[in-house]
Amino acid sequence: MKIYKANIIHTPTPGKLEIIPHGYVVVKSNGLVEGIYKELPENMDWRRQVMDFGDKLLIPAFNDLHVHAPQYRNMGLALDLELLPWLNTYTFPEETKYADPEYARRLYRRFVHELWMQGTMRSAVFATIHPEATRILADLFIQAGMGAMVGLVGMNRNSPDTLQNTTDEVMAGMKMLKAHLDEHGNGLVTPIITPRFVPSCSDKMLTALGEYAKETGLPVQSHLSENRSEIEWVKQLEPDTTCYGDAYNKYGLFGQTPTLMAHCCYTDGEEMEMMKRNGVYVVHCPMSNSNLSSGMAPIRKFLNAGINVALGTDVSAGHHMSMLRVMQYAIQVSKLNYAQTKGEMQFLSLSEVFYLATKGGGAFFGKVGSFEPGYEFDALLVDDSYLNYDNYTLEQRLERYIYLGDDRDIKRRFCRGVELTEPCFN
Amino acid sequence: MKIYKANIIHTPTPGKLEIIPHGYVVVKSNGLVEGIYKELPENMDWRRQVMDFGDKLLIPAFNDLHVHAPQYRNMGLALDLELLPWLNTYTFPEETKYADPEYARRLYRRFVHELWMQGTMRSAVFATIHPEATRILADLFIQAGMGAMVGLVGMNRNSPDTLQNTTDEVMAGMKMLKAHLDEHGNGLVTPIITPRFVPSCSDKMLTALGEYAKETGLPVQSHLSENRSEIEWVKQLEPDTTCYGDAYNKYGLFGQTPTLMAHCCYTDGEEMEMMKRNGVYVVHCPMSNSNLSSGMAPIRKFLNAGINVALGTDVSAGHHMSMLRVMQYAIQVSKLNYAQTKGEMQFLSLSEVFYLATKGGGAFFGKVGSFEPGYEFDALLVDDSYLNYDNYTLEQRLERYIYLGDDRDIKRRFCRGVELTEPCFN
Numbered sequence: 001m002k003i004y005k006a007n008i009i010h011t012p013t014p015g016k017l018e019i020i021p022h023g024y025v026v027v028k029s030n031g032l033v034e035g036i037y038k039e040l041p042e043n044m045d046w047r048r049q050v051m052d053f054g055d056k057l058l059i060p061a062f063n064d065l066h067v068h069a070p071q072y073r074n075m076g077l078a079l080d081l082e083l084l085p086w087l088n089t090y091t092f093p094e095e096t097k098y099a100d101p102e103y104a105r106r107l108y109r110r111f112v113h114e115l116w117m118q119g120t121m122r123s124a125v126f127a128t129i130h131p132e133a134t135r136i137l138a139d140l141f142i143q144a145g146m147g148a149m150v151g152l153v154g155m156n157r158n159s160p161d162t163l164q165n166t167t168d169e170v171m172a173g174m175k176m177l178k179a180h181l182d183e184h185g186n187g188l189v190t191p192i193i194t195p196r197f198v199p200s201c202s203d204k205m206l207t208a209l210g211e212y213a214k215e216t217g218l219p220v221q222s223h224l225s226e227n228r229s230e231i232e233w234v235k236q237l238e239p240d241t242t243c244y245g246d247a248y249n250k251y252g253l254f255g256q257t258p259t260l261m262a263h264c265c266y267t268d269g270e271e272m273e274m275m276k277r278n279g280v281y282v283v284h285c286p287m288s289n290s291n292l293s294s295g296m297a298p299i300r301k302f303l304n305a306g307i308n309v310a311l312g313t314d315v316s317a318g319h320h321m322s323m324l325r326v327m328q329y330a331i332q333v334s335k336l337n338y339a340q341t342k343g344e345m346q347f348l349s350l351s352e353v354f355y356l357a358t359k360g361g362g363a364f365f366g367k368v369g370s371f372e373p374g375y376e377f378d379a380l381l382v383d384d385s386y387l388n389y390d391n392y393t394l395e396q397r398l399e400r401y402i403y404l405g406d407d408r409d410i411k412r413r414f415c416r417g418v419e420l421t422e423p424c425f426n
Numbered sequence: 427m428k429i430y431k432a433n434i435i436h437t438p439t440p441g442k443l444e445i446i447p448h449g450y451v452v453v454k455s456n457g458l459v460e461g462i463y464k465e466l467p468e469n470m471d472w473r474r475q476v477m478d479f480g481d482k483l484l485i486p487a488f489n490d491l492h493v494h495a496p497q498y499r500n501m502g503l504a505l506d507l508e509l510l511p512w513l514n515t516y517t518f519p520e521e522t523k524y525a526d527p528e529y530a531r532r533l534y535r536r537f538v539h540e541l542w543m544q545g546t547m548r549s550a551v552f553a554t555i556h557p558e559a560t561r562i563l564a565d566l567f568i569q570a571g572m573g574a575m576v577g578l579v580g581m582n583r584n585s586p587d588t589l590q591n592t593t594d595e596v597m598a599g600m601k602m603l604k605a606h607l608d609e610h611g612n613g614l615v616t617p618i619i620t621p622r623f624v625p626s627c628s629d630k631m632l633t634a635l636g637e638y639a640k641e642t643g644l645p646v647q648s649h650l651s652e653n654r655s656e657i658e659w660v661k662q663l664e665p666d667t668t669c670y671g672d673a674y675n676k677y678g679l680f681g682q683t684p685t686l687m688a689h690c691c692y693t694d695g696e697e698m699e700m701m702k703r704n705g706v707y708v709v710h711c712p713m714s715n716s717n718l719s720s721g722m723a724p725i726r727k728f729l730n731a732g733i734n735v736a737l738g739t740d741v742s743a744g745h746h747m748s749m750l751r752v753m754q755y756a757i758q759v760s761k762l763n764y765a766q767t768k769g770e771m772q773f774l775s776l777s778e779v780f781y782l783a784t785k786g787g788g789a790f791f792g793k794v795g796s797f798e799p800g801y802e803f804d805a806l807l808v809d810d811s812y813l814n815y816d817n818y819t820l821e822q823r824l825e826r827y828i829y830l831g832d833d834r835d836i837k838r839r840f841c842r843g844v845e846l847t848e849p850c851f852n
Binding site: 073075077079150239287291292294295303328335339351387389390392402403 | 721815825
C-alpha cells in the first residue's frame with residue numbers, strides 16, 4: 001500500500017477535469033488505485049506512510065497509441081514529402097537497417113529511454129519486419145518497466161525487396177514473439193498484430209493475420225485513410241471493397257479483436273459507421289498529419305458518433321515524442337478545421353484532449369489512464385513551479401503545463417503502481 | 427576584434443542555407459561582422475585570439491516581430507475563444523493591470539528574461555497604454571542589452587473604459603518615451619508607433635499617429651485582417667475605405683514609414699497590392715492564428731509577390747515564446763494549406779522559415795539576421811550534441827534542432843557583437 005499526496009487532476013469523464021487540491025491517492029500493492037480522497041479517513045492505519053509531494057501536480061501518465069520505433073533516428077528530419085514518397089525515400093531505407101540486431105539495440109535503447117523521459121508509460125508500437133530486432137525492443141520495454149504493445153510488421157508487396165517478409169515469416173515471427181513474451185514477460189508488454197497497411201500486404205498475408213487474430217484474440221493495429229493518394233491506391237488494389245476500412249474488415253482485422261487505426265483523416269460515411277459498429281479506435285496523429293500534408297481528421301465528428309479516439313505521436317512523421325505536443329496540435333488542428341468549416345465543427349477543449357491522451361488511449365490497455373478505483377496507477381508527478389508565479393488556479397496550471405511544459409517538469413513516473421527510475425540499459 | 431570558430435549556418439539568400447563547417451566569423455569591435463572564412467588568412471595577426479566552440483552550431487539569433495509583453499502572464503492560457511471575445515474576456519483585463527508600475531516591473535522582467543532564454547535578440551513589442559510601464563519595459567531591454575522596438579499602445583474606442591487613452595495622452599506618452607530613449611538609450615531600443623488596430627482607434631487618433639510618423643520617421647506596427655469578424659467590423663467602422671489596409675493607409679500608417687502588419691490571414695487583391703507597393707511587412711503568426719481559430723495566412727502568395735515577411739510569436743495568442751515553435755508552425759500550417767488547396771500553394775521549406783526567423787525579420791532592424799560582412803553580429807551558439815548521435819549532416823542537425831530543440835540547447839547569445847549573459851534585474 002502506498003499513499004501519495006499532491007494536487008490530483010484526471011478526467012474520469014471526457015471533457016471534464018476532476019481536481020483534488022492536496023488530495024490523496026491510495027495505491028494497493030498490486031498497483032491498482034484503491035481510491036482518491038480529499039482527506040484521509042481518521043482510522044486509516046497507514047496515515048504515517050503518506051508521501052507528500054507538496055504543491056506539485058499528479059496526473060495520469062500519457063499513452064501514445066501510434067508510434068514507429070525504428071523511425072526514431074529520423075525524428076525531426078525529412079518532412080518535405082507526402083506519405084507515399086516519404087515512405088520510399090526516407091522511411092523504408094531506415095527501417096531496413098533493423099536487420100542488424102546491434103543497430104536495433106543501440107537505437108531502440110534511445111527510443112525507449114525517450115518514451116520514459118516524455119512520461120509516456122504505455123505505447124502501441126510498430127517495429128519492423130525483423131523478429132530479432134522486435135524481440136530486443138520488447139525486452140527493453142520489460143527492462144524499463146513500461147507498458148507496450150509491440151508489433152512485428154507484416155509487409156510483402158509494394159515495398160523494397162530488402163524490406164519484405166513472407167506470410168510464413170511474419171507468422172513464425174509473431175509466434176516466436178508471443179511465446180517469448182508469454183514466458184519472459186511481465187504482462188505489461190504484449191504482441192500486437194501489425195499489417196503495415198493494405199498497400200503493403202497481399203490478400204494471403206491479410207488472411208493469415210486475420211486468422212491469427214481470431215485464434216489468439218490478439219489486438220490489431222494499422223493505418224487507415226491517411227492521405228488522398230493512398231486511398232485511391234487502395235481502391236485500385238482492393239476493388240471489391242466498399243471503402244478502405246472494408247479492406248481490413250473482410251479479413252477480420254477491423255474490430256474483430258481490439259483494433260487501432262491510425263490517422264482516419266478522410267474517414268466518413270460507411271467507413272465511420274463500420275468503425276463505430278466494430279468498436280475500432282481512431283488514433284489521431286495531428287502532428288504527423290500536418291507534417292506530411294495529410295489533412296485534418298474530423299475528430300469532433302468521431303466523438304459525436306461515439307467512436308473511440310486515442311492520440312499518437314506517429315514519430316517520425318510526427319516530429320516529437322512529447323504527448324504534450326500532440327495535445328496542442330489536436331486542439332489547434334481542430335481550430336483550423338473549425339475556421340475552415342466556419343464554426344460547424346466545434347474545436348476540441350483542453351480537457352477533451354487531456355482525456356484522449358490519458359484515459360481515451362489508456363482504455364486500449366484495460367483500466368488505464370485515470371485514478372478511479374480499480375485503475376492501474378500510471379502517473380506523472382509534475383513540478384510546474386517555474387510556471388506558477390502568479391496565483392494560477394490548478395486548472396490553469398494544468399493548461400500551462402500542457403502548452404508550455406516539457407520533459408524537465410516530470411519529477412516522477414509510475415507505471416502500474418511502480419515508480420520507474422531512468423532506464424539504464426546494459 | 428573577436429574571432430569565433432564553429433559550424434556556421436545562415437541564409438544570406440531566402441531558402442538557401444549557407445553552411446561553413448568549422449568556419450570562422452570575425453567580428454569587429456563595433457559589433458559588425460567583418461567576414462566569415464573557411465580558413466583564416468595566414469597573415470592574420472589575431473589568429474591566436476580564436477574562440478573555438480568545437481562542434482557546436484553558430485546561427486543568427488532569432489527575431490520576433492510581433493509579441494505582446496503585457497500578455498505574458500496569460501501565455502499558455504485562455505485559448506478557447508476567437509479574437510474579439512478573447513480580447514474582451516482575457517486580454518484587456520490583464521493589460522489593465524499595467525497601470526501599476528510595480529506589477530509591470532515584476533512581469534516585464536520575466537518577459538524580457540524569457541526572450542533572452544529563447545534566443546530572441548530583437549523584438550517588436552506591443553506594451554500597453556501606460557507610459558510609465560512602457561518606459562520600464564524599454565529600460566529592461568536596455569539593461570539586458572537586447573534590441574527592441576517598444577510600442578506604447580494607442581486605443582480610444584471599443585475598449586474598456588479602464589483601458590483607453592486619449593489622442594493627447596498617447597502623443598504625450600510617445601514623446602516622453604522617445605525623449606527618454608534618445609537620452610538614455612543605446613541605439614538598440616527604440617520606440618515604434620502602435621495603434622492597437624483600427625477598431626480600437628478613432629480617426630482623430632490615427633490622424634495624429636500618422637502625422638507623428640511623418641514628422642519623426644518612426645516605424646509603425648499594428649494588426650491586419652486577422653479574423654473574419656474583425657474584417658467585417660472594420661468595413662462598418664471605416665466605410666469609405668477599399669480594404670482594411672486602406673484604413674491605415676489613408677492616415678499614413680501603411681508603409682509611409684517602415685511598417686509591420688501582424689497576421690494578414692485574409693489579405694488578398696487590393697490589400698496585397700498596397701502592401702507590396704508600400705513595402706509593408708507581413709508578420710506571420712501561425713501559432714496564434716491556430717490558437718484563436720483565425721485561419722491560415724497565404725504566405726506562399728506573399729513571398730511569390732515579393733512582399734516582406736517576418737515571423738512573430740504573438741504571445742499570448744501564441745502560446746510559446748520560442749521562435750523554434752513558430753518556425754515549426756509556419757511550415758505545418760503551410761502544409762495544411764497545401765493539402766486544402768490540393769497542392770496549389772507549395773508549402774514552406776525549412777530553409778525558408780529559417781530565413782524568415784533570422785534575416786527576414788532582422789531586416790526591419792537594419793543589417794540584422796545574417797553573418798554577411800557589415801551585418802550586426804546577433805548570434806546563438808547551439809549545443810545539439812544530445813541530438814547528434816548518428817552522423818547527421820550539418821543541415822540535418824539544424825533541422826533537428828529546429829524541430830526538437832529548446833532553450834536548453836542555447837549556450838551563448840550575442841547581440842550586436844556583445845555576448846549577453848543572463849539578465850539579472852535589480
